[in-house]
Amino acid sequence: MKDKTPKYISDAEMHKQREYIAKIHAEVERAGRVPLAFVETYGCQQNTSDSEKIKGMLSDMGFDFCDKPEDADFILYNTCAVRENAELRVFGNLGALKNIKRRRENENKNVIIAVCGCMMQQEHIAKRIKSKYKHVDLVFGTHALYRFPQLLDAVIAGGRIFDIENSDGAVFEDISYKRDGIPLAKIPIMYGCNNFCTYCIVPYVRGRERSRSAKKILDEVRDVASKGYREVMLLGQNVNSYGNDLETGLSFPQLLREVCRVKGIERVRFMTSHPKDISDELIKTMAEEKKICNQLHLPVQSGSDRVLKLMNRKYTAEQYLSIVKKVRAAIPDIVLTTDIIVGFPGETNEDFEETLNILKEVEYDTIFSFIFSKREGTPAAKMEDCLTDEEKHRNFDRMLELQNEISRRKNEAYTGTVQKVLTEGASKTNPETMTGRTEGGKVVNFKAKDCAVGQIVNVKITNAQTWSLTGEIAK
Ligand code: SAH
Numbered sequence: 229m230k231d232k233t234p235k236y237i238s239d240a241e242m243h244k245q246r247e248y249i250a251k252i253h254a255e256v257e258r259a260g261r262v263p264l265a266f267v268e269t270y271g272c273q274q275n276t277s278d279s280e281k282i283k284g285m286l287s288d289m290g291f292d293f294c295d296k297p298e299d300a301d302f303i304l305y306n307t308c309a310v311r312e313n314a315e316l317r318v319f320g321n322l323g324a325l326k327n328i329k330r331r332r333e334n335e336n337k338n339v340i341i342a343v344c345g346c347m348m349q350q351e352h353i354a355k356r357i358k359s360k361y362k363h364v365d366l367v368f369g370t371h372a373l374y375r376f377p378q379l380l381d382a383v384i385a386g387g388r389i390f391d392i393e394n395s396d397g398a399v400f401e402d403i404s405y406k407r408d409g410i411p412l413a414k415i416p417i418m419y420g421c422n423n424f425c426t427y428c429i430v431p432y433v434r435g436r437e438r439s440r441s442a443k444k445i446l447d448e449v450r451d452v453a454s455k456g457y458r459e460v461m462l463l464g465q466n467v468n469s470y471g472n473d474l475e476t477g478l479s480f481p482q483l484l485r486e487v488c489r490v491k492g493i494e495r496v497r498f499m500t501s502h503p504k505d506i507s508d509e510l511i512k513t514m515a516e517e518k519k520i521c522n523q524l525h526l527p528v529q530s531g532s533d534r535v536l537k538l539m540n541r542k543y544t545a546e547q548y549l550s551i552v553k554k555v556r557a558a559i560p561d562i563v564l565t566t567d568i569i570v571g572f573p574g575e576t577n578e579d580f581e582e583t584l585n586i587l588k589e590v591e592y593d594t595i596f597s598f599i600f601s602k603r604e605g606t607p608a609a610k611m612e613d614c615l616t617d618e619e620k621h622r623n624f625d626r627m628l629e630l631q632n633e634i635s636r637r638k639n640e641a642y643t644g645t646v647q648k649v650l651t652e653g654a655s656k657t658n659p660e661t662m663t664g665r666t667e668g669g670k671v672v673n674f675k676a677k678d679c680a681v682g683q684i685v686n687v688k689i690t691n692a693q694t695w696s697l698t699g700e701i702a703k
Pocket residue numbers: 310311427428429430464465466500501502527529567568569598599600601602603
């Protein structure tokens with residue numbers, strides 16, 4: 229039987245954590261100097277959102293933020309475990325912090341080094357940090373996020389703390405966020421994943437699916453709207469199963485409709501949708517609700533039925549294509565993106581050709597492609613490879629070449645059209661250029677003076693590149 233009782237962290241527990249925040253804040257005030265925190269985030273939007281919560285807690289403790297670890301009193305890496313290269317980067321960067329800490333200590337200054345996130349929820353990684361990275365003071369997993377204030381307090385008192393209990397997570401509320409700036413607010417609607425795709429570490433490091441209550445989500449959407457955010461991105465590893473664990477919950481399409489009712493919010497996006505759970509109701513809702521962006525990220529992973537079965541994806545290429553057809557029939561201008569894994573164990577060159585065929589058939593606007601990375605503890609880590617590394621890289625390059633051509637062609641079709649662009653800020657390289665996104669999520673750079681952030685403006689597209697569009701304010 230399904231567990232119908234989602235685990236929410238109690239109000240009493242969150243109250244206790246807020247008391248730790250107040251305690252640290254009082255110590256900061258007594259010290260009479262604003263401490264600086266450096267927070268670096270790896271991985272997906274879920275991790276970015278977690279970092280916004282941690283930064284919110286730090287801010288409430290009296291911390292300010294800096295851009296360089298050298299300047300910080302508190303350094304935190306929020307890590308990702310999805311592929312090996314993400315992990316290698318963290319270990320490399322952690323190694324470099326040893327010198328920073330030593331230099332600080334020579335100046336009689338202390339720096340606290342902390343690591344959290346998905347990597348820390350793997351026992352072998354936490355063990356390695358414990359024994360080989362002695363300069364790390366605090367390690368906590370995704371499930372311990374809500375007790376960060378208590379953990380930091382224990383470190384300040386002189387402890388070296390490892391909190392990586394695998395408690396299958398919990399949902400906590402009522403904590404302040406320090407969000408990235410307007411116009412886009414990321415709002416988690418659920419945590420964890422039940423799908424166990426055979427290559428993927430996420431269900432092991434994030435636990436089972438837990439939905440937030442619709443009330444809390446809608447309160448948060450109203451809150452960000454009142455603060456000037458114009459766009460919300462609803463986050464979950466598989467948003468289509470939102471509410472399955474709630475007794476009286478709304479379905480995902482119903483939740484979307486409620487979010488669209490919130491005044492001030494102009495655009496609604498969501499990530500990610502597992503193809504097996506895309507319902508007709510969702511497609512209808514997307515077509516009917518004007519605020520839902522004409523964009524869908526629909527990870528296909530492979531075009532070969534044999535590989536899809538080995539991956540435990542629970543759909544065939546044909547079923548996937550029929551979903552794409554339905555979506556396009558309902559929303560003709562939909563911008564489609566996907567994720568692809570190249571070199572999954574057992575994938576042959578013939579299987580790979582089938583993936584290329586899917587790319588040619590669907591013509592995605594953009595793809596996110598990855599070479600398979602063995603994740604300890606997942607079923608695919610024990611499967612046999614067919615292709616050599618060289619063959620996998622050759623296939624990967626061929627795929628990018630094909631897709632770049634498609635992406636460019638797709639973008640060129642926008643030349644001469646007028647797009648509604650939500651402005652995000654001045655371009656980093658040219659202050660006279662603004663950057664923003666179309667409803668389909670495409671980046672547009674355009675010349676504009678005195679154009680505020682968070683405005684929807686009409687931009688005429690004058691030029692197309694593979695990854696972005698260029699334009700000018702439409703007369
Ligand atoms: N829940 C989302 C995304 C999870 S991770 C979904 O189901 O789409 C993002 C992407 O990383 C996946 O879609 C997959 O393409 C890729 N990925 C996950 N595990 C991987 C692995 N072991 N090796 C290579 N790519 C992987």
